[in-house]
Amino acid sequence: MRRTAQLWTLLAALVAAAFALRTLVLIDATALWSDELYSVGKSFQPSPLELLGMLRQDTHPPLYYGLLWFWGQLVGQSPVSLRLLSWLAYLGGGAVMVAQAVALSDGRQRVLPLALLLAFCSPYPVRFAIEGKSYALLVLLVALAWWWRRAERSVAYGVVAALAGLTHFYGLFLMLAAAAWDGASRRWHLAGAAVLGAIPALGWIIYSADYLFSSRSGSWIGQPDFALLEESLARALGLWPLPKLLLLVVLIGGLQRWGGMQPLPWRRNRLLDRSALLPSAVMVLAVVLVSFVKPLAFSRYFVVLLPSVLPLLCVLLTASPLHHWGQRVVLGVVLVLLISWWGPGFSELDPTAGGVREQDQFRAISQRTNGQRERYSPRARLFNLSDQMELSMGRITAPELSWGDRDELRERLLRSPLPDELWLASSGPPQKLNRKLKPLQQQAEAAGYVCADRSGGLSHGRLLRCRLGSRGPLL
Template sequence: MTPLAPPRPRGLGGEGAAILVLGCLIALAAILRFWNIGGQSLWLDELWTAAQSDPGLAFGQWLEEWILGDVHPPLYIYLMRQWQQFFGAGEISLRLPSVLFSLGFIGTAALIPGWTSSPFRRWLLAGWFACTPAAVIYAQEARVYALLLMLSAAAVLLSVAIARRIEAGQPILRPCLALSAVILVAEYSHYFGALVGFGCFAALTGFAVIRDRSRLGTILVSGSMALLLFLPWLIFHAAHITDQLSGSFWITNNWERSLSQAARLAVGLPLLCAVMAAAIMLAFAARPGRLCRADGFVPVVALALMLGGALLISLHTPVITDRNLLILLPPFFLLAVTLIDRLRMVLPGGLRFLAVVVGIAVPVIGLGASAQRLSAEVKDQWREAAAQVTGLPGCGQAILPVYRWPEEFYAYYLPPADRPHLNSVTLEQGAFGLATAWMPLVSIGTCPLLIWAGHVGGDALTGEVAQALGIPRDRIVVARTKGHMLLLDHRDLERASGS
């Protein structure tokens, strides 16, 4: 029977202090997730979540209008729909589930049994999970990525635990069923969850082929369950988003930028992430036998297959973004933490201490990068833009034309009395010239507002609006907030303000 862990060296006096430091870092990172969580307005993607998860919509209407045409599976939005029904649609309320998922992401390192027998390694991985900017930043956004990170970490750690049980000759049925359930939830939450499942079950299959082929049946059946229970939805949904899978997608593949941004989200500094990756590869090159162990083989193969699967999909449909690549973070962190812990156990005194310092320095850097980004980042200012709109003189009962996005997005920050006046417009020309949707804009009384263009920037739109309305470009005034343009007629603005 293969031992689950190498013998521990003597004289680990610094381990307790290191765990105490890691515990403090985890506590600080948990607090940081709540810091100023409602300070900035929801931005475009979060407003999409708010509108998609409106519990006031009948189930059929919700499915038809918001789910079938979206490129994401429905589970996260369904969970948010239930959440909103009980806890409301306020900014903090909508973001709170992401905080909880992000705390669960930390908890996977501590609570999933069997992936390691080293308490230090558990604390070290929990510290890295706690302080990575990816987890801290997406903990404050009403989006699916905190949930995806938690499920990806749970899947990878369960896979390593299963592989260790194979090494030890122990039963694997229950953890395999648990892994199948985690993957199924991940698949219905985000389509990259299917890549996580593919990577984990393929890695376990390969490990069983190497170590114990009698376990192949359990692994293949469990993996097939996760796929077959997801396949009906995949086939059904694909028929509704065919036009978005033809290669013309809103994402533009930019691997260099996406990998750089993903590295920044992982540890705060792309160079540090590159050094860690190089150190991992050198360690396996020096000791290739480590690849035959559970904590080496499973995360390496899973990471490679996830990345390779994303690359293959991107050849047909652009899907590569830094946030989608976050599924690579759990296996990457696991490999790095394993390397640091092994160095700590085999190196002599001074170098052993240096390994511990490096292990703690990474989450310290990540925590600092997280705090800096949260304090400096400015989201789309939908709240501020709405305040400008409602503060314009003479616009109390005027038509409020909005451009490009659903009216529900603009309505979120408007007073209830103003919401019925929203009117979606386009720049399309009708059979008799100007589209009828634009006709009321020509004479809107003393209200200077022509159009509120949420999450849109650039002078091209201003010129198009001026041309469509038949007024000179220099009579258009643009009031900007981040991600927004409030297009105003200069004459009406002067008359309304009395200047």
């Protein structure tokens, strides 16, 4: 029996390694999307002081961007180094969640195979494993916080709570919810540690209050609705999230009724509390309620629930030995999930599967306009950052001029002599990019240019080559 368990653990570890290595292989397969380029603009600054000044006008606290600055000084500032930091955090977060699952199960090794598969292969961790944003680091820090909270190591818990709060404000919300929960349970040492850990992030909120409490902060977030729930489930479960959730509920019920699974002794083990699921649920409820006044609930932010939900789910599904048919049913369900995660789960990360990261194709336009002088876009800053990253990879030559925006195009068209040709471009969702690019095209055409589309092969980008009318449009 022990050899069988070791074999399953080995197989699960190999599958988890395959997912992790596939994400690493795809680290530079798709272009940096807008938020990743903003990470470049924030973190790849000449000095930490300039970084802090820029972050005062940002939605997120500074720890990730500061760490990314030091990381860039150490290994270089490129798209690969940007995403590699997240991949390393993905490995660390997965390892901590696996260890937490084993600890919550009181050391039962049969939890290991499922924990390995969920921690390294499920869509949420895979999606953010190679993204130049703070989410993988946030998962690692929250997982460490729940690890030390379960062990009641208040000093370590408080330190990691502070780091989580300074990485993302959802980390702060989680720690405040945990402080309230532990305070209500009279665990004052844990509540006090979380409160003290929240102080640095609260100080940052005061420092950047002018921006954080303005209408610009979080303006892209809508009020909670059913689409928020569906998108959050899709990020967690992958393709067809609602049928998968129903399948999971039916599976647990069936295993408890016919498969040998024993109900968990919730009260004796304090499992919901020790896993931090209850404090996490308090945070989610508070965020959703507040979001009807000031929208805060965003599907990708709910990745912070992984460190509490994932280990608990592993313990639930492996709490007791199953009958033979129950084991086969679980194996079949896990195989179906893995197949759906290996294929569609990588769709946004793999260009061979049509992957376009968050509907942005800045890299392709940077490469197509390589060597051109007069380039203008409604997203000029992002194209300049894209050029910076493409230059660091040796894929383009150093531009003679930076991208200009709509105002700079207007000023250029008022100066003589006019250039023989202009390049206009944008990237993003097709309707949105066409709407924002149209005013620039109208400016060029009013000045006597004839614009020809050069967007062939771009699904989420538009590129126009505009020549003076006297020369006629390019064929």
